[in-house]
Amino acid sequence: MRKKQFKAESKRLLDLMINSIYTHQEIFLREIISNASDAMDKLAYTALTDDKVGINREDFAITLTRGDGVLTVSDNGIGMSREEMEENLGTIAKSGSLGFKQAMDKTEDIDIIGQFGVGFYAAFMVAGSVTVISRKYGEDTAWKWVSDGADGYTIEEAERAYPGTDIIMTLKPDTEEEKFSRFLEEYEIRNLVKKYSDYIRYPIRMLVTKSRMKEGTQDKPEYEEYFEIETLNSMVPLWHRNKKDVTEEEYVRFYQEKFFDFAKPLGTIHFSTEGTVSYKALLYIPGKAPYDFYTKDYKPGLQLYSSGVMIMENCEDLLPEQFRFVRGVVDSQDLSLNISREMLQHNRQLTVIAKNIEKKIKAYLKSMLTDEREKYEQFYAAFSRQLKYGTVADYGAHKESTQDLLLFRSHKENKLITFQEYVDNMAQGQEKIYYVPGENAERAGKLPQVQTLTQKGYDVLLFTDEVDEFVPQTLMTYAEKSFCNASSEDLGLQTEEEKKLLEEQSEKLKGLLDFMKETLGAGIKEVRLGANLGAAPVCMTPASGMSFEMEKYFKRMNPDMPIPSERILELNPEHDAIKALQIATAQDPEKAKDYAKILCCQAQLLADLPLDDPAEYTALVCKLMK
Ligand code: ADP
Ligand code: MG
Numbered sequence: 220m221r222k223k224q225f226k227a228e229s230k231r232l233l234d235l236m237i238n239s240i241y242t243h244q245e246i247f248l249r250e251i252i253s254n255a256s257d258a259m260d261k262l263a264y265t266a267l268t269d270d271k272v273g274i275n276r277e278d279f280a281i282t283l284t285r286g287d288g289v290l291t292v293s294d295n296g297i298g299m300s301r302e303e304m305e306e307n308l309g310t311i312a313k314s315g316s317l318g319f320k321q322a323m324d325k326t327e328d329i330d331i332i333g334q335f336g337v338g339f340y341a342a343f344m345v346a347g348s349v350t351v352i353s354r355k356y357g358e359d360t361a362w363k364w365v366s367d368g369a370d371g372y373t374i375e376e377a378e379r380a381y382p383g384t385d386i387i388m389t390l391k392p393d394t395e396e397e398k399f400s401r402f403l404e405e406y407e408i409r410n411l412v413k414k415y416s417d418y419i420r421y422p423i424r425m426l427v428t429k430s431r432m433k434e435g436t437q438d439k440p441e442y443e444e445y446f447e448i449e450t451l452n453s454m455v456p457l458w459h460r461n462k463k464d465v466t467e468e469e470y471v472r473f474y475q476e477k478f479f480d481f482a483k484p485l486g487t488i489h490f491s492t493e494g495t496v497s498y499k500a501l502l503y504i505p506g507k508a509p510y511d512f513y514t515k516d517y518k519p520g521l522q523l524y525s526s527g528v529m530i531m532e533n534c535e536d537l538l539p540e541q542f543r544f545v546r547g548v549v550d551s552q553d554l555s556l557n558i559s560r561e562m563l564q565h566n567r568q569l570t571v572i573a574k575n576i577e578k579k580i581k582a583y584l585k586s587m588l589t590d591e592r593e594k595y596e597q598f599y600a601a602f603s604r605q606l607k608y609g610t611v612a613d614y615g616a617h618k619e620s621t622q623d624l625l626l627f628r629s630h631k632e633n634k635l636i637t638f639q640e641y642v643d644n645m646a647q648g649q650e651k652i653y654y655v656p657g658e659n660a661e662r663a664g665k666l667p668q669v670q671t672l673t674q675k676g677y678d679v680l681l682f683t684d685e686v687d688e689f690v691p692q693t694l695m696t697y698a699e700k701s702f703c704n705a706s707s708e709d710l711g712l713q714t715e716e717e718k719k720l721l722e723e724q725s726e727k728l729k730g731l732l733d734f735m736k737e738t739l740g741a742g743i744k745e746v747r748l749g750a751n752l753g754a755a756p757v758c759m760t761p762a763s764g765m766s767f768e769m770e771k772y773f774k775r776m777n778p779d780m781p782i783p784s785e786r787i788l789e790l791n792p793e794h795d796a797i798k799a800l801q802i803a804t805a806q807d808p809e810k811a812k813d814y815a816k817i818l819c820c821q822a823q824l825l826a827d828l829p830l831d832d833p834a835e836y837t838a839l840v841c842k843l844m845k
Contacts, residue, residue, distance in 0.1 A: 222371040225309055229340070236343040237368045247341040248402070249415035251292045251386050253528050254339060255281045256419045258296025258384060262356055265297065272356070283425040283451075285403045288390055290346075294421075295383035298355040301362045304374060308339060308351060308364055343368045345399050346388035354379040409451055418456035418527030418550075424448050456527055458501035458548055462489050474503050477522075478546045482506045485598050488547075488583050492575060496568040500576060502547035504584070508601045512544065519543035521576075524550035537573050541609020541621045542580045544602045549576070581620045588624060588637070596635060599626055607686045615693040622694060627687070628660050630669060631678035638697045646676040651703040651711060654680040656688050656768035662827055667755035668705040674753060675712065679705055685772050706826065707766040710751045721750055724792050734804050735788070738815040742786060742831075749789025756794040759822035760787045767826055788822055813839050 225233060259279040266272035274295070284291040299307060342349045347367055354361035361379035366372035379385075390399040401407045405427055412423055427449045433441040457465060457473050474484045486504035491497075502521070511517045520533030527550065537549055553568050588595045599606075603626065610621040626635035641652055653672055657663025663681040672679050682688055691702035703710060713721070725732065725748050735746040744762040752758050761767055762785040773780055790797050796818065803811035820836040823829075830836050 220373045220375060222373055223305075223309065224371040229309065233340055233343060233368055236340045244344040245402075245411050246415065247344050247346075247388075248292075248408070248411045249528070250338055250341040251388075252281060252412075252416045252419060252423060255292060255294035255296060255384065255386075256421055256528075258294055258298065259421055261297040262295075262382070265356065279421045281419070281421055281423045283408060283423065285405075285408075285425075288400070288403070289387060290390060290402055291385055291387045293383065293385045295381060298358075298382045298384055299351075299353040299362070300355040300358060301360075301374060303355065304351065304353060304362055304364045308366075309372060342386065342388050345390055345402055347391045348389045350387040350389075351384060352377050352379055352387070353384040354382045356382040358382075412451040415529050417452045418454065418459070418524065419452055420454055420527060422450040422454065423452045424450055456499075456524070456548075456550065458489065458491075458499045458550060459527070465489070470501075473501075474546070477548075478503070478505075480505060480509075480546075484546075485594060486583060486587060488579055490579060496551060496553050496571045498549055498551035498553070498572055500547060500549045500572075500579075502545050502576070502580065504587075504598060505544060505546060506597065506601065508544065508605075513604070521545070522548040523554070524548060525554045526550070526552045530554065534569075536569055537576060539573070539577050539609065539617055539620070540612050541606055541617050542577065543609075544605055545580055577620055581624070584624050596626070599635070604684060604686060607684065607690055611686065611689040611693040618694060622697065625690065627654070627680040627682065629678050630660075630664050630673065630681055636680075641678060641680065642698045642700055644678065645700075646678075649675075649677050650700070652680070652691070652697060652700050653677060653703050653705045653710070654682050654687075654691065655704065655706045656682040656766055657706075658827055659683050665825075666706055666827075667752045667758045667825060668710060670753035670755070671712070671751045672705060672710065682768070685768075688766060688769055688772075704766050705751075706768075707761050707764075713750050717750065721748055724748055728790075728792065728801070731801055731804055732790075734811065735790075735815045735819075738812050739788070739819050742784070743788050743819065744785040745787045747787065747789055748792050752789060752791040752794075754794075755825060756791050756796040757818045757822040757825070758789045758791075759819075759826040759828065760789060761785075762787050767828055788819055790818075813842065817843070 259281075262272065262274065263276055263279065266274060279295060282291075282293045284293065349366055349368075351364040352361055353364070361377045362374055363377035364372055364374050390402060391397070393400050402411075405425070408425065416423060425448070426446050428444055429447050430442050430444055433443050457469065470487045470489070471483050474480065474487075483506060484503040485506045488500070488502040488504075491499040500521075509517060518533045519538055520531075520535040521537040522529060523531040523534040523537065534549070538545055549572060551568065551572065554566070584595070584598070587598065606621050606624055610618050610625065623637060623639060626637055627641075628634070629636045629641065638652065655663045655666055655669055657666070660681040660683055663669070663683065664679075669679050688704070691704070695701070728748065732746045732748075736743060739746070749758055759767075761770070765773075770784060796814075800811060800814045800818065803814055817836070817839050820830055820839075
């Protein structure tokens with residue numbers, strides 16, 4: 220028989236499939252099954268207007284048969300005529316694989332295969348030869364199409380008892396690297412069907428081996444194997460079911476199986492939307508961050524389905540950065556199976572869905588925060604950083620959806636509170652939202668400035684996470700209140716009169732201030748009197764706009780980076796130590812120098828900064844004790 224050649228444009232894709240080094244060869248089954256499902260959809264559709272079809276929806280089925288090295292997928296769908304076989308199986312331009320081929324022309328990235336409906340040719344990834352026997356509905360003759368890929372194909376007449384199609388795949392021989400025969404194993408097929416085609420709306424059946432107790436062996440049980448036809452897919456996706464018909468346990472089991480988490484999810488969001496774009500979504504808030512969550516290895520995204528067929532395992536475009544911890548599935552009949560990543564990015568429906576999903580997640584977390592605080596705090600312990608990163612990312616483009624979800628430790632209340640709660644409880648006359656960065660809450664709470672604010676009855680938020688300080692810098696204001704970093708900025712507490720008084724005092728103590736500046740040298744840019752020191756004698760603040768914690772952070776990120784580390788030393792004129800220093804400058808300038816150095820070190824310690832020379836400091840203090 221004369222072999223016919225594939226159309227030129229099919230060649231390349233076909234070669235790619237035959238020589239595939241793609242690791243997800245397993246998707247061939249998804250493709251073949253979804254074609255079968257499409258064919259049955261078509262016949263079911265015909266049946267609506269043609270009562271001669273004589274087949275009911277529930278009679279449709281896909282059958283998987285395992286033979287010696289051969290896997291067959293059969294359906295009783297619409298079938299193909301001879302011309303259609305020629306058209307559909309010989310030409311890529313006709314098939315849905317077109318999008319894939321176009322993308323392949325632009326890139327050599329084999330990994331994009333999984334993002335497409337690669338279509339019928341996917342069979343050649345695992346099969347050396349493929350035979351298609353098909354009988355078109357309404358015709359008596361069946362046709363047999365045979366191809367071993369590269370050399371083209373043949374078509375001849377064949378027999379088939381009823382309309383439908385068999386895709387007969389002779390698997391490639393096993394090699395050292397590849398075990399193609401695994402696609403005949405019951406266990407493997409079950410898994411693949413579960414993974415990719417569980418929600419195909421027709422039953423996918425296969426003869427499976429089971430085991431049972433032999434009759435009459437109750438006393439001394441003996442077992443025997445038997446065969447049974449089993450439907451491998453569950454057909455109705457959980458997310459297609461009515462919320463009220465799904466039990467909590469089913470939600471949890473689905474989550475754990477699908478997303479490989481042993482822990483229970485903290486929250487489940489199940490909804491469906493009809494409108495410009497119709498879709499269903501089932502989303503989960505995990506209870507803890509996966510070990511690789513904050514690394515590049517973590518793959519965020521939602522699983523994307525089109526009418527029950529999975530088209531993308533991790534669709535990142537569906538999840539905004541700040542909510543990348545959410546897991547789940549989205550299913551829209553408005554999306555086609557043959558959609559590529561690039562196409563998806565510019566897909567208007569997808570953008571609408573993503574916007575919607577962002578709102579849903581925000582609302583869900585907000586209600587958890589209000590109604591189930593303890594649970595929310597558990598969630599927050601796992602993912603607070605992500606919410607904060609999301610808040611500061613893209614210059615705060617997403618802040619609307621996250622700023623109300625953030626919690627920080629309140630110094631006054633000693634618990635986590637929101638910005639809103641902070642603002643609601645502001646003291647009379649308080650203008651700003653105060654925060655201090657620090658290694659941990661305890662140390663941050665001991666800063667002199669915090670003491671000053673506490674005395675006034677003002678609360679202070681303790682920032683202990685590296686990213687925390689970026690949050691007020693991004694938000695600028697919250698509820699029209701500006702933020703103030705109490706450790707490095709003016710607290711803005713002084714009245715005009717108090718300011719004037721301080722100026723006068725500074726004038727009086729100018730000699731002392733100059734003396735200290737001279738004694739302490741280059742590292743200290745300025746020595747001045749401070750108004751916010753509370754009970755502390757001294758206090759160190761940064762001369763640049765960058766807070767000390769931020770300085771430390773950047774140093775850690777890049778040790779070679781030159782960080783402006785000039786500092787301002789503030790003195791508390793009311794403190795006895797400063798008075799003693801004042802006296803010493805007149806009576807014993809050598810001693811006064813020691814005092815100055817000690818006070819400077821103390822300011823550094825209070826600000827949680829490392830000492831430049833701890834040995835010198837120790838020696839100075841010991842000298843005092845003599
Ligand atoms: P797509 O499914 O996106 O159209 P495929 O490469 O998967 O692309 O299939 C090509 C064409 O072959 C299908 O459009 C369909 O017309 C035909 N076809 C494939 N499998 C079957 C089948 N089991 N029954 C009927 N037609 C089929
Ligand atoms: Mg297809």
